[in-house]
Amino acid sequence: MKATIYDVSRLSGVSTATVSRTFSAPEQVREDTRRRVYEAASALKYTPNAIARDMALQRTNRIAYLICKRQATILDEFYAGICEGIMRRANALNLQLIVSTADDWRQMAANAQSKQVEGVILGGDVAPAMVSEFQARNTFIVLVNNRMEGFDLPCVVSDERQGIRQAAQCLAEAGHRRIALMMGGYSPFIVGERYAGFIEAMAALRLPVTDADVTMCDRTAASAAESAMKLLSGPDRPTAVLAVSDVVAAGVMKAARRLGLSVPGELAVTGYDDSAICTLLEPELTSVHIDVRRMGETAVNLLCRGLEGEDTPRLTVIPTQLTRRGSV
Amino acid sequence: MKATIYDVSRLSGVSTATVSRTFSAPEQVREDTRRRVYEAASALKYTPNAIARDMALQRTNRIAYLICKRQATILDEFYAGICEGIMRRANALNLQLIVSTADDWRQMAANAQSKQVEGVILGGDVAPAMVSEFQARNTFIVLVNNRMEGFDLPCVVSDERQGIRQAAQCLAEAGHRRIALMMGGYSPFIVGERYAGFIEAMAALRLPVTDADVTMCDRTAASAAESAMKLLSGPDRPTAVLAVSDVVAAGVMKAARRLGLSVPGELAVTGYDDSAICTLLEPELTSVHIDVRRMGETAVNLLCRGLEGEDTPRLTVIPTQLTRRGSV
DNA sequence: TCGTGAAATGTAAGCAGTTACATTCGGCTT
């Protein structure tokens, strides 16, 4: 039923090659010929068949973004932000974007091998086996928000150490000496960077760090509030909490309210991610802004360069920025 | 470089037809033949080329989700939730999912015509021209979170009237007579439903509605807070606000705090969407839960049925549910 | 008018599978 290039060729009286060129390289076709082709095409409601084109060219202009997380994938504001960046950049470059979860990775690896998908961006907690599989199939991959030892691939991460430092500095400037660190559960790489960043920053500020002041909790407000209750109810409590997640910070603020501690008066709090909730809380939350969109865009750029065979940097670090609000 | 079915055919000593069958209909191939083919295939690291298969079969098992919004697309928790649902269901059905924005729709329509994309789910504020274009190209589409007059296509919406009614009832049960409605800016269809739902619910509850108590504002906490300040600072103020968005509700709570009104003591507030922020606010926000995930899943189901040529209901309404927390 | 070279167009061989139809195989009955 569908019109093909042959139908257009017949109706317009030119060869299929010319029809093809009219659509994919019009400058090679003489003006009047071109017009005849267009007329025939619109009479037949012809549209080039993208699948056939992919087949002939052996390329699809299609990339994939795999979010490797157990729970909320795209619902996680962070990964959604990266996705938004990827999407915008992909659109700009005329790339189709397939979004999926890690469950799907074997399937995706197969698709990648047959170049139905040209390259893959992996976000989150990636298993080494997954990376190996893609590499075994000669698929170009870019890691976002993660780094992996022993693999030679481009990574895009935000500058976790800088972010932590900015938060710590902000608290120190406000006169706090006793600063606690509360981290939500993230991938080992992220947690490691953040912890290291904290130690570094505190040393630079000549402030003490005690193990009791470093807490890990789940990434829910309830869990964070619970941990914070313990941390803050002692007689000798920290005067500031550097929460490495806005949700955790919200939990800390809840605990503070329950304990009758005013924020920022009696307790200062900083968050991390600068997510939508920061301006909804009372007081509004000072938080470390991560340019997630740029992370996504950068990942696409790297992927493209890699696909073109160009050299790409192994590591791209996106700077963070502190957004000051009322919680310090 | 890449191994093809011919290479496997040669190495295993069977015809290409048998190789093809071994991969797409193994039960038609005798056990020992099958094994020989598998061996040859793994020796050559052969994987079927999905593009060629798509071409031969004229089908791709690929669908698209187009988010038609100006600003934050996938960053909007609501559309992200729908996306999550679509993604899960698509994975389960072995469909590839392309995610894009409305900017891309002409391109997508062309892809759809050549069946590179088999069907499309449109979310958000869809222009009639867009729908016409897809229909003109014989593409099956499903609308999610929207309905359009004059077009014959399946729609998935949440039961806005029910949601508003649940919120209004909850407030009425708590003894409130003077209930104000605050709506964020959404598509005409949604706003219409919500307003109608409010009028209905208030009538059923035999409560008065005055124009002064119905407010439209932007979907930001700041804008909502500003509107709420006006609404609540008069001497004869409403005792409850039915906010049709959690962000708006957060704005209302901010205004209440500024005015020294305690929530829920002096002012009750309900939100809408039951988003992640509900449990972060103080007090936690009573909100109408929309099963966005199910909306997404349903959209995929409808799309599939439609693609199979089966009849699909024009309208699927997903029920809402009130989640009671501390703000009433 | 003819020759020349660049530009425009045509011919046909891919791209990598699927599958209708034809053929062969192998076990069973007579």
Add this chain to the structure above:
DNA sequence: AAGCCGAATGTAACTGCTTACATTTCACGA
């Protein structure tokens, strides 16, 4: 041993486009 039949396999046409290479067209100068 011949005949038969269904299962297994093979042959080759087909999907719709691109493009290397061959051929034609055309403008321009000699």
